[in-house]
Amino acid sequence: MNRNREQVSSILVQAGLPLHGFCGFNRLRDRLLPCRAASHLPNSAATVVTALFPYRFPDDTQPRNLSRYACVPDYHRAAGSVLENAAEQLRAAFPHQEFQAFIDNSPIPEVYAAALSGLGCIGDNGLLIHPQWGSYVFIGTIVTDLELSFQEIPPRECLHCGACRAHCPGGALSEAGLERSRCLSHISQKKGDLSPEEQSLLKKNRLIWGCDACQDVCPLNQSALKQPHPCFSWYVPSITLEDLETLEDKAYGWRGKAVPLRNLRLLYSEEG
Numbered sequence: 164m165n166r167n168r169e170q171v172s173s174i175l176v177q178a179g180l181p182l183h184g185f186c187g188f189n190r191l192r193d194r195l196l197p198c199r200a201a202s203h204l205p206n207s208a209a210t211v212v213t214a215l216f217p218y219r220f221p222d223d224t225q226p227r228n229l230s231r232y233a234c235v236p237d238y239h240r241a242a243g244s245v246l247e248n249a250a251e252q253l254r255a256a257f258p259h260q261e262f263q264a265f266i267d268n269s270p271i272p273e274v275y276a277a278a279l280s281g282l283g284c285i286g287d288n289g290l291l292i293h294p295q296w297g298s299y300v301f302i303g304t305i306v307t308d309l310e311l312s313f314q315e316i317p318p319r320e321c322l323h324c325g326a327c328r329a330h331c332p333g334g335a336l337s338e339a340g341l342e343r344s345r346c347l348s349h350i351s352q353k354k355g356d357l358s359p360e361e362q363s364l365l366k367k368n369r370l371i372w373g374c375d376a377c378q379d380v381c382p383l384n385q386s387a388l389k390q391p392h393p394c395f396s397w398y399v400p401s402i403t404l405e406d407l408e409t410l411e412d413k414a415y416g417w418r419g420k421a422v423p424l425r426n427l428r429l430l431y432s433e434e435g
């Protein structure tokens with residue numbers, strides 16, 4: 164089983180996924196997230212391969228109206244195709260086994276899976292923080308019925324310094340975890356009309372999509388590497404109305420045009 168793990172690891176590295184780890188599917192069984200993609204899980208799922216996709220760009224200090232994750236090509240497509248290619252190569256090497264790739268739209272609680280795989284600690288902001296890349300990493304998984312031997316790693320904790328909770332614009336973070344309805348990232352992405360409080364939160368923070376406040380103040384992110392995965396081929400920190408014409412490779416496009424348009428109008432309507 165060790166030899167299989169080494170072979171899987173070497174295929175992952177060749178497929179562009181050097182930042183990877185493993186955890187037992189059994190450790191996640193009680194925490195699976197309800198979603199349609201759950202029907203794609205292998206029947207006898209045994210192992211979860213977890214892979215990270217760093218997305219922080221160098222020279223990213225210019226003003227932004229997008230959170231960092233939305234400044235790069237939509238990770239569902241960009242990172243998703245790297246993962247799918249890796250899964251394809253694994254299927255070729257182990258033709259009797261199943262390999263199913265997931266990213267974000269996934270029954271796997273990805274932060275917890277990555278922490279169990281030894282890829283970092285879980286921050287009080289709920290995010291995975293890698294020792295070198297910080298929390299500016301997307302997480303993808305490949306679930307397989309191939310049994311592999313690996314060392315279980317108990318999830319490590321962050322510094323609990325309180326910075327993320329203190330700087331969360333909506334006061335969404337507490338000991339109880341994240342209160343989704345107060346999280347600016349959630350507010351900026353939700354459909355429909357925003358309440359006056361939600362509108363002023365968006366305006367005050369000058370963001371039309373997502374939020375990075377809890378990540379940007381984290382001391383564990385201060386020396387995070389700025390070396391994005393090669394699948395993230397461009398970086399656009401700010402958008403205008405014209406940018407909403409082509410949404411297909413944009414992380415802010417998954418809700419369609421109406422939500423980013425609402426936010427853009429809200430931010431710039433009074434500025435003429």
Ligand code: B12
Nearest residue numbers: 194230267272273275289290291298301302348349373374
């Ligand atoms: C729904 C969702 C959101 C929602 C709600 C988030 C939430 N935490 O509830 C909204 C839209 C608000 C959101 C925002 C963001 N998201 Co989001 N989101 C998700 C999604 C699809 C599901 C998360 C979820 O519902 N988890 C279930 C709940 C119960 O989990 P939880 O509260 O985190 O806690 C669990 C574990 O962490 C664990 N745990 C927590 N602490 C500890 C401690 C110990 C000791 C142990 C043992 C266990 C443990 O136990 C809990 C139960 O399983 C995941 C993808 C996925 N499939 O996991 C991405 C994901 C978490 N999001 C991601 C990102 C990038 C973001 C944003 C940074 C985007 C942005 N810039 O705006 C923000 C960050 C906001 C924040 N601080 O969470 C990344 C995170 C990458 C990383 N480094 O961790 C993910 C993994 C997507 C991806 N594929 O990369 N997100």
